[in-house]
Amino acid sequence: MNHQRCTQAAIATVVAKATLAAIVTIATIAAIIFWATMPRVFADENATWQNTVSRAQGQSVYFHAWGGEQRNNAYLAWVAEQVEAEFDIVLNHVKIRDTATSVSRVLAEKEAGNTENGAVDLLWINGENFASMKTNNLLYGPWAEQLPNFRLVNADANPEMRHDFSVPVEGYESPWLRAHLVFYYDSDYLEVPPRNMQELLRWARANPGEFTYPKPPDFLGSTFLKQALAELSTQPEALQQPVTETDFDAVTAPLWAFLDQLHPHLLRRGRTFPANGPEMRRLLADGETLLAFSFNPNDPVNRVQRGELPDSIRSYTMRTGTLANVSFVAIPFNATNPEAAMVVANFLLSPQAQLRAQDPEHLGSTSVLDPKMLTARQRQAFAAMTQSHPAALPEGERGNVLSEPHPDWMPALETAWMRRYGVN
């Protein structure tokens, strides 16, 4: 009995032990398998990126970006220092006057059969130029959504990160900075600024020679045309379609009627226009005009702080809404060093780079990162950069956003403008 009990007990012990051993074994194997497989899903992404980073080592990147803005150049010089120290990448900022020149260069290289030693590695690009490069298969990619820092923009919650002037980005360019149109004026001479296009016309009639806008096809000049069109057009929904699918003349008729009336009251009676945004700003700084606008909402504050604009500058947005978009960087199909270009694009999206970009001391722009994706400390740092300055856009002035027209509209408007006003 004892023996029997003993045997039974022994059997139970063996079974229990065996079961335990089996469980432990299975658990171990599972753990091993889990450990070996599951993390590999993460590690895989990491490894590919690590691969890119290590291939990028020692490469140089020719970054074609508008060079007309002093602070921007200084910011990119800082970026160059960072990527050199961190990734051993030599970043050369090719300061261009006009993005179209670089696009034409890439196109010419394609025609000449140069498919891997292109002169451009990274390109600051937007709207029309992106659309044209995408249709002409001049872009490398898709790559942008694979950047480790891309998740920080939270594209699912911010659809504008995946659309450039209503053209789907599809990973062919990576967001960099936010922009929206703000107007600013000299409050010493102008108490109540015009808050929509009709007010602008009335004000210009009463105060001739106090306003002008950059000559299209300058980017900012064309933006003014789009803002006016979006506000004046009787068919705003047509602007979201390609031009060919709409009645261009009918849609734009109110715009031309407006400009026909406005031009005689512009600075120099509309017989010459500033070449670009900075020249328009210089005219305001010199007291030649009283009203100007910028695609960087922090620009007026930055300029006042640097003494380039008078202290009496105030900012506002149009009552009817304001154009907004995101600036991107893209890699041409024949970039010599696409890996290094991607590493730079990823760095541009890092909290460190974005924070500096938002810092009024440096670039004073608006970050593309979604605060929700940041750590509490990072959120605090970004919040600390918000400006309270007399020239800054007052709280709640952000206004409602007018979405950018389909990119077709820009060249169409520019051509029509040139035909009407390009030759005196």
Place this chain on the structure above:
Amino acid sequence: MVSTKDLKAAQALAPWLLLIFLAIPVLVGLAGVLLPSIGYSSAADQQALSLQAWQSLFSTPGLFHSVLLSVIPGLLSALIAFIIVFSFLATTSGGRTLNWIRRMTAPLLAFPHVAAAFGIAFLLTPSGFLFRLVSPLVSGWERPPDLLIINDPWALTMTLALIMKEVPFLLLMALAALPAIQADQRLAVARSLGYQRSTAWLWTVAPALYPALRLPIFAVIAYASTSVEVALILGPSLPAPLSVRTLSWFNDPDLSLRNLASAGALLQVAITAATIGLWILGERMISRVLAYYQQSGQRDFGARPLALLGRTGFIVTFSMLTLALVILIIQAFAGRWRFPDSFPDSLTLGHWRAQLPLLWDSLATTVTIAVTTVLIAFVLIVLTLEQQVSSARVHIGTGTHGNALTRVNHHHIISRLLYLPLLTPQIAFLFGYTVWLEKMQIPPGLLTVVLAHLVFVIPYMYLSLADAYRGLDKRWPMLAASLRITPARFFLRIKLPMLIAALLSSLAIGFAVSNGLYLPTLLAGGGRVNTITTEAMTMAAGGSRSTIAVWALIQAALPVLGFATALLLPRLIWKNRRGMKGFMQ
């Protein structure tokens, strides 16, 4: 140590290399715009004769206006600058002012076009310095008047700026040519016949001087009728001059516009040629009229208008240029400076502090390109000139004619080709050159820029070095050889030290030319190569006035430093050698 044999081989090779550097980019470039303009271009997949590019060129709105905007600055600026220089020389010749003027002219000539254009823009714009000086006390303006001065539709301000730059250039060319035509003796004889000074100069010196100035005048016309950088700063935009529009067609992402740009570039060549033709026509007519008056025997013909034109033209030119420089300096240090204030509230070093960190790279690039270009040009030109010297005399007592003549031949080719890049519109051959580089898949960079710069640097350096060689007494080499001194030793120990001032000043000229080149750097460098000049132009697109002023001043300072070194160094080296004074300019 280089053997005499190597040296001789290098000497024989140099003239041909010089020709290649001078002519190939121009010829390749011209071919590169000619073919696309008649339908042969790989870019648009066309390979058949087609005049489409020309048709679309001639149907471009405002083309005629744009063409006029090439002709007006070209003809008008050359004509007015020429009149100012000739009347000034007529009224001051033989006087003491002339030597003083000569010294002032060289640094003003070194003032780059881009910097001068910015200075003039800051001066003349309605919110600019001149208007501030008279506001509000005299003019009553509390705010800038709405006047169309800069970018005026007929390019008059641009023409004015070009005149400011051309007067010193033509004056320097004239001063260099005067001794060769024995101006002083001619003047003395005519005055002893009872002619007033300026009349005497007009009838006896001017006819001999004019031929020496013809090619420089043509070069001036070619530059003024095609300049892009001055037109971008001061020229009209509705429409812009043909050169500016051509450049924007070339840079358009729509590559089919490149054929249009090619046609535009060739039209530019035709316009420049026609403008020069107009000049020649006018030249003939005026010389007939003058010939009639010359025989009239009137002793004071034209004396008064000449004096008036010469003095006022000269004073206006030089004070404008000086003011332009002054305003750039003030602006570069200006703190807050609102409109009616004549001077800034405060002065600051802030603009310099902000720009200096960004300066070093482009400064290094500028200097690297300029030094490389100038040294290559210098060595080739000196070797070529040495070759000419040694082939100009017969080595072997019974040397035959034929041999000597073939040797001298390249001298004639070179001296004619020198003006090719100066008379061909830059824009015309630089496009073709760029397209050719793209096609050859030669990556744009320092090398391609140096090659493009050589085309412009060689002519100026050659002209000044050939002058220096010509100025050397022919008996020196004879004397040296009779003292058993070998040609190599003579070159190193005698010629180089004696000509040091002239050689350094030709280096400085080359440096200044290279420093000032905008379009060649931009196009041949594919935008990658940033020099001070291209940076200054980019800054113009976005910077504040003070930022532009800082860059313009730096751009102007480089050639001035070069000329100052070229002027002072020889004086320092030879300060104890009075006999060397004659070898300094």
Place this chain on the structure above:
Amino acid sequence: MTMQSLQLKQLTLYLQQKCLLKLDTQIAPGEILTVMGPSGSGKSSLLAAIAGFLTPEFKLEGQVHLGNRRIDQLPPEQRGAGLLFQDPLLFPHLSIAQNLVFAMPASTRDKQEKVSAALMQLGLAGYEQRDPETLSGGQKTRVALQRLLFSQPQAVLLDEPFSSLDTDLRQEIRKLVFDALTKAGLPAVLVTHDQADADAADGRIINLQDS
């Protein structure tokens, strides 16, 4: 140094197919042959032909020998014919001593001592470091002559060497030069249009006609 004569054998000089002059003569060591003639007669071209500096528009027939060397096919610096011009042509960037040393063959020993001794003889003691431009016309000519002698020429060609000097100085320098040439035993050709020069040279005179 061996005494050598300068021989002009059947020398004919053409300027663009036109015969300028014909000469066939020998100049003994220490002899001075004077060539006179109006300007344009080719007398300076004769010196250029002997020294090796004819420009391509000239053509030379015949031979030039110095001793038993034929020199008309040699480069100028190997001919050994020293030139003395109307102007002293001291190298303006070199000091007096440097000018003199520069002319000496590389093998010369005790260069500085020789310079000092020569300057002493010329009455220019202590002038070694002087700027040539600070010398008077006569002093410069003396230095130029000494420089010529230091280069150890085997013949001397004089191209109106005294015409830039004042009348009273001219006589003194003329004597100095001619004595030096005779003493060194060098054959010399003197081109001049000054009869006094020819008289002082005291040798044969060839008169070239205006052709």
